[in-house]
Amino acid sequence: MKKITLFIVLAMSVNAFSQDAIIPLWPKDKTPNAVASDEKEVHERKDILRISKVQEPTIEVYLPSKKNATGQAMLIFPGGGYHILAYDWEGTDVAKFLNSKGIAGIVVKYRLPSSVSQTKQEDVPLIDAQRALRLVRSKAETFHIDPNKIGAMGFSAGGHLASTLGTHFEEKVYAPIDAIDALSARPDFLALCYPVITFDQSSTHKGSQFNLLTKNPNPGALERFSNEKQVTANTPPTFLLHATDDKAVPVENSLAFYKALVENDVPATLHIYPTGGHGFSLGLKDPYLRTWTDNLCEWVRSLE
Template identity: 70%
Template sequence: MKYKILLFALIFMSQINAQDTIIKLWPKGKVPNQLVSNDKEIHKKEGILIISNVQEPTIEVFLPAKQNATGKAVLIFPGGGYGILAYDWEGTDIAKFLNGKGIAGIVVKYRLPSDVSQTNKQNVPLIDAQRALRMVRYHAKGFNITKDKIGIIGFSAGGHLASTLGTHFEESVYVSIDDVDTESARPDFMALGYPVISMGPMTHEGSKGNLLGNNPTQNLQDYFSNEKQVTRNTPPTFLLHATDDNAVPVENSLLFYKALKDKGVSATMHIYPKGGHGFSLALNDPYLKGWTALMYDWIVSLE
């Protein structure tokens, strides 16, 4: 009888550990720029998992088997126009692909700008992005990750957030609260899928409106136009876009590529003639689906 109880306990504990992949970014009561409100986080499955009104930002960690692990990790920022998160389509599905290549995939459930539950809402996604990168670096040993092999990928508005992190990682956008915040927020490499980059004429108006509001100042637009924020310390970048993208014009990637080139930052860009917007892994397109292999080869080339 005692043996059965012990066996049950061991099985129960192993199940807890196997499922314990979601980590809160902030201690309770210490979430920066958070206001007390009646807002509730919403999860809906509509073909894909849609998350909106994020109240408790997290990272969800997907690790490859230890024998397959390369030591590399990629934080993943799903898109959704800064209004929702396409959480599995541009998040967990990407993490699982990376795991198959021996790379840790870490999905960031970041807060979406809100006038109700936040102050200075335009800074909130970047606050969570910086904290997420620092947290992964802080826990790198436990995740079997090499500290200087941590990259990021973002899609659409998530691509804007990723490029914001890649160009604003040194910005002090929140007050340090613990040892996690002693880590660098600089990504070691950056991949951007059909990203919103600019807050200028080539922007995605929905993303711009959700992030900056209806009448942002020119200074605010310039600050979040990431083609204007590239420096020589911006991480090496992989860009992916389709020419026929009618939601986020391909010029966003072109502008960023030119800015990287002008600053001497290593950049790779793949522009497809067709694909539209929001194609994720593009598994049903025999040509477009090859982008994941190209990105993997690029990540390997950085060694």
Template identity: 60%
Template sequence: MTKIVIGCFLLFLEVGLLTAQDTILPIWPKEIPNRIDTDEREVKEYSEILRYRLVQEPTIQVFLPAKRSANGKAMLIFPGGGYQFLAYDWEGTDVAKFLNAQGIAAIVVKSRLPNSKSLIEAHNVPLQDAQRAMRMTRANATTWNINPNEIGIIGFSAGGHLAATLGTHFNEGVYAKQDNIDDVSARPDFMALVYPVITMKEKTHQGSKNSLLGKNPSQERVEYFSNEMKVSANTPPTFLIHATDDTAVPVENSLLFYNALRANKVLASLFIYPDGGHGFGLGLHNEFLKEWPNQLLTWIGSLKTKQ
């Protein structure tokens, strides 16, 4: 009898962990694809912001709003860091908390970075993790009180490139199926790209390009990851934010993507600020920039009437 009680308690605890707020789940519960065993270790460091480097086991961290305030929407969050690290709180968990306060479920993606020696085809790894993270979120929609048709993504800088890559390559088979979750659509329902790296061509962020593709990539690979060239009529509606004086990721990245969206008749909004530089996150310390999160919320709320 005691064993039965303990077993029931453990089952209850396990279910509770899967449904509770701020849950961390592995993206790949079985075998992590495109990976080799090495002596490399993941690095977690804090200097003003929390950074992860050399991610070994990709995860999603699930932040759920209180049920009474939940509106059924969700967003996956891809922090930036030049494909060299993840600015995990500044462009990840801080954003999740903001979204939760608006009734939106938030899923922070700790994806692998292509500068790790534990990888085989490093350039494919971020997209593999992003596709799987989206499928996991959609597969858990009922459990997490999410509408499976209102799941968006938001990415910052190199995380914006990963988000745009997911938004333009969601249908491509980049890893072998592991379970039924991989039958679920990886298409985001909408995208928000904040000072994003978009192109791998002339106006790219060279650090992100070098980390993702190496210093001498083929022309074919450069074009594959230049997301302005991969926009189609099925690309999700997109919200873009950039500052004119961004010296790290030129504003032309957002302009290229916006023009491609327009050419394919995809719903798009572009906000360009005169100043703000790069990496401003939620923009809390700038009188103009601090309004962009609210503009995003207004845009998301308008999607149903425009689609």
């Protein structure tokens, strides 16, 4: 019996990070801006898994085999208008795809703005995004990734959060709680897929704006979170993806961010497809649109 037990323990230790793992972002009772409430996290599965009212933010880690690993990693922020997370459609499905290309895929279950469960709710998604990047960087050796090859990828409102992380990574939105928070929160590259970018133009996605900032935003909040206005020369190299016929989040969002990147001499690539609408994820059912993932992976390789 002892031999069997020892074998199981050894097998578990060997495979601990060859498979996915879910890790809390914050130590127990130390989540910034959290308020005790009666809200409960909701998981609703129909055609996709929708998560709302997130109470415990986490990262879910998917790693390729060591033999296939490139050393690169991508944090993935699912979209959902800052109201829900399209968790598998724009999260775990994407992570598994990236694994097939040797890239670690790490899905961030970030908190969504709530007037009940949080203080300063507009800061909360960015707080979780900064912590997620730092946490992954702190575990680079464990995950067999290069701490200088960690990107942030987001879809729709998740693209807004990824672009917020890429332009506000030095902003102090929470007090450090441990050594992890001494690490840089700057992504090494960004991949923004049909992203919400601006809150200060006619192309604004009102749902994301209202959910993050409320219908009565704090002074300066619209400009602060219009990320095309926050680009600097230190913004990470960026891959942008959009469809011309996107009626929910107009293509002007990606165009505005691309223009700002070019003006600041930040390496950028922009792929605009004529059709696809909004929320097409991997685009697997469209023989033309599905090529975007190849473009992404070739671009990521070009950064090495």
